[in-house]
Amino acid sequence: MKVTVVGAGNVGATCADVLATREIANEIVLLDIKEGFAEGKALDIWQTAPINLYDSRTVGSTNDYSRTADSDVVVITSGLPRKPGMSRDDLIATNAGIVKTVTENVVKYSPNAIIIVVSNPLDVMTYCAYLNANMPSSRVFGMAGVLDTARYRAFLAEELNVSPKDIQAVLMGGHGDTMVPLPRYTTVGGIPVTELIDEARLNEIIERTKFGGGEIVKLLGTSAWYAPGAAAAQMVEAVVRDQKRIFPVCAWLQGEYGYSDIYLGVPVVLGKNGIEKIIELQLNDAEKALLADSAEAVKSVMDVLDNMNETA
Secondary structure, X not given: OXXXXXXXXXXXXXXXXXXXXXXXXXXXXXXXXXXXXXXXXXXXXXXOXXXXXXXXXXXXXXXXXXXXXXXXXXXXXOOOOOOOOOOHHXXXXXXXXXXXXXXXXXXXXXXXXXXEEOOOOHHHHHHHHHHXXXXXXXXXXXXXXXXXXXXXXXXXXXXXXXXXHHEEOOEEEOOOOOOEEOHHHOEEOOEEHHHOOXXXXXXXXXXXXHOHHHHHHHHHOOOOOHHHHHHHHHHHHHHXXXXXXXXXXXXXXXXXXXXXXXXXXXXXXXXXXXXXXXXXXXXXXXXXXXXXXXXXXXXXXXXXXXXXXXXX
């Protein structure tokens, strides 16, 4: 098995490190546009193999996509962070150009690969990759819900002083402050979380989850990377090992939940074919209203990209 991670920044390098340490693929290719950057990161990771006792080989490449040929899965983390004075539209235009180029090169050398997008703004960059990949949407999807539910579960484990291993949760909608955590589908060792935490405190935890990325930016002055990188690696593992894991991912909807032609976070079954099934939950009216607000926010950003493409 061969996995490529495009973008050797903090998130991409962390993803490659987790993939290697867990021996999820025989070969992991780390690619970046910056001269020597991916090679250096890959070499550093490879030199941990004798220490951490694994066999996965990590190699780096400076913008040579031929090294990525015949990858089974490709993770795209490329893109620039939003800088002071940069509008949302500027960020979308810049990163869409990067994701478009990356996707075209990836598909050129690995036409049968499954593509997992991590680049931000997540929902619209996944849409951008899909538009340029010319492959079924089941093979192009985004990483958001796995990270968001991890934050939610970590906060719950902290609040209850229990193992995060025993917490299961579902989260839907866009990646950001319009995400839709679902307490009704959150359990701790099989016990509904609503029986363990009062409503007011649970709502505080949900709000913290919605702004979980921003909390880390305030503390570090930059975006998170350990949890996002590990979340992407977990999705790769589900595909490579055909685990049939149920994860919330950014998926292309065609009628599910009443939405069409939109990338939105929903629970799916992930296996060797990518998204093998989209699971439709029976949402109540309040949950439907929250999802509608989230979908409207995502669609407005997708419309920005569509308008850019029309005027290009």
